[in-house]
Amino acid sequence: MSHEALFTDLYELTMLRAYLAGNMRAPAVFEFFVRKLPERRSFLIAAGLAQALEYLENLRFDEEGLEYLARTVPLDPEHVEYLRTLRFTGDVDAVPEGTIVFPNEPLFRVVAPIAEAQLVETRLINILHFQTLLASKAVRSVLAAPGKLLVDFGSRRAHGLEAGVLCARAAFLAGFAGTSNLLAGQRFGIPVYGTMAHSFVQAHDDEVAAFRLFTRANPNTVLLIDTYDTERAAQDVVRLAREGIAIRGVRIDSGDLGAHAHAVRRILDAGGLERCTIFASGGIDEDALARLAASGAPIDGFGVGTRLDTSADAPYLDCAYKLQEYAGRARRKRSEGKATWPGRKQVFRKHAANGRMVEDVVTLVGDTQPGEPLLVPVMRGGRRLAEAEPLTVLRARVEAQIRSLPDELRALEAPPTPYPVRVSERLQALTAELDRTQR
């Protein structure tokens, strides 16, 4: 998107002006990481890497954008010329999408001339934050409802178009079966699901007439049965099936979903429709899923909407993109409550013999530790090293990662003791040294 370059904060440009004025062209190292977990979260799923790299590789300002900047920041002609030819030329190492990560672990590291690395801060955080937030939210529904068909239904209340599309991607990556959003389906090849709306039923004088027309136009479909009286509509479904009309399932969207599902299941089974599935929606999140699962509600699938797409219980992550090194020297921010670990870092993850994760160590690049390194090279000189991984690969990774998670981290509530993330001795020593010498 040609306008994407302008999605940045004014201060990135005022700093750019100063970096150029000071002839500060040395490489800077910035790392993106999450400072702490929201309440009730035990881990995060890294996501958004494909979009972040696409943004960097295609970064360029269009003429309208340059005119606007020249007038507004304002910028001198030499700065405008710099921006006109600006391409991202840096290197990126990152944690592959779908990997489980924890606070203080860098997910994404940029090494680039400081003006470039700084300019991309706003949009990079915007991309990496949202999908990591959403994948980390969506996986909770997957954990709460094993074996159920989960579909993202939340586009209408997502925060704008991009949020709706990228939520569908993050949810699919985390294990959802698909989305209702056709744009997400087209863009990412995600399976799309849908039934019918209350308005369709209401537009008819009679609910049965609505069912007849809908099944004629959409054979073997799912009928929404809660517009007027759920159980009565279920009986109508049985009557229609006896006439030879194929009905794959019913959807319930209001009231006590568990109680209605039990009643509807009985009606359908008594009518010989044992294979007709029940799909539920309306106010669903991981807690509702866990309650319905615990009560044994006979529901086969769920539309998970608003509370997923807005990550309603934790609508943001405390995350940052921070300078860790400039011109070969490690740097550290010491602001109260916001201090960072300096230097160019790597994370090593140790697994037990049974494949379960046991500990992560955050250390400096070059300080090899036991276990597997999480960050891998993904971009050199502004070019991606490989095509984006298919979403099916990312889904499989999440599934494997979840299997390797300690049991207590799979619960909806965070355990009393978080997963151990240790800071290596070398990283602690560097930090202490900077605190002694840096003003």
Add this chain to the structure above:
Amino acid sequence: MSHEALFTDLYELTMLRAYLAGNMRAPAVFEFFVRKLPERRSFLIAAGLAQALEYLENLRFDEEGLEYLARTVPLDPEHVEYLRTLRFTGDVDAVPEGTIVFPNEPLFRVVAPIAEAQLVETRLINILHFQTLLASKAVRSVLAAPGKLLVDFGSRRAHGLEAGVLCARAAFLAGFAGTSNLLAGQRFGIPVYGTMAHSFVQAHDDEVAAFRLFTRANPNTVLLIDTYDTERAAQDVVRLAREGIAIRGVRIDSGDLGAHAHAVRRILDAGGLERCTIFASGGIDEDALARLAASGAPIDGFGVGTRLDTSADAPYLDCAYKLQEYAGRARRKRSEGKATWPGRKQVFRKHAANGRMVEDVVTLVGDTQPGEPLLVPVMRGGRRLAEAEPLTVLRARVEAQIRSLPDELRALEAPPTPYPVRVSERLQALTAELDRTQR
């Protein structure tokens, strides 16, 4: 955006197939409204109308989108042909942006052939919901910090690009002075603000060297002083000013903002910098603003970020776009907890002699009541009746509306008795009649 048409739910297309199969081409009336207020909200600010009308007027499917739909929904060639030539031909009446509204009041009414009116549901809700949510959130900061300079700083944690840009618009409309987001500045002419980041300071071996370079490149600017030691940096600012370097203000982004502001103010004043302003950021929302105002913190302006852009305490509104009439007959959804008021509605607002709002009445179109009608015609036959109102006009409207608000509704906490919204006798009678006759 050519891809915007595809931002819709699959079920809008399965219903379209049935509407066409059933030759249902009569006009339908859909209304968008909020069902109930989030906790701690007393009113809403309607917003997003300009984007909603732009979407409707430009609605069209591109060939890639049509191919995708043909293959996926799937659609027959006749349906594809219908969509290829589809333009929105309907009428819209709406509440002007910047108007105060309450639950159950229609903000936006579409009258169009049912397939058209249905198809646009997903994106219309997506547009109207988000900006109404954000304007209603932003105005709380404006109420909590009268006379302070408020700037939207939250793009990086907004849910995607569109959310960042439209949050800036909604906040400006609600009374913010501007945004840090350059794309929002370009697109909507919103004033842009910015200072400098910690990374700029960290990239230097010495904080004072960073301040020197930054003020050289950006004369009369704002310096960020909390990277290492806030009060020590304030003393450096005084020293630099004595050298003749013009410094407009300082920013504090961490720690106890009120305590630091007091200490910094004393240092600046003692150094003769009485006119140097103090700007604060970091975890700001309306509650922090109210606390800082109550404590008399000498802060002149605030960057309000993440909690604004994500509407963190209430990240969504319970809202809907519902069929209220089809083929000339009023319709009503009766699902448990989600029943709607039927028919084509208007809202009348009564004011006291002192200009304060006293009561709203929701009634049917044609049933004129005392007071001013809130919904006005904005689109006929798919064409806007007027150009979009300038944002400055919308800002002025919000300001006037806030002045007319009863005092108790201006507090951050909702009053025990909500603002009175009465349902007219004629609307109640129609509802009762439908409940008797509609199956």
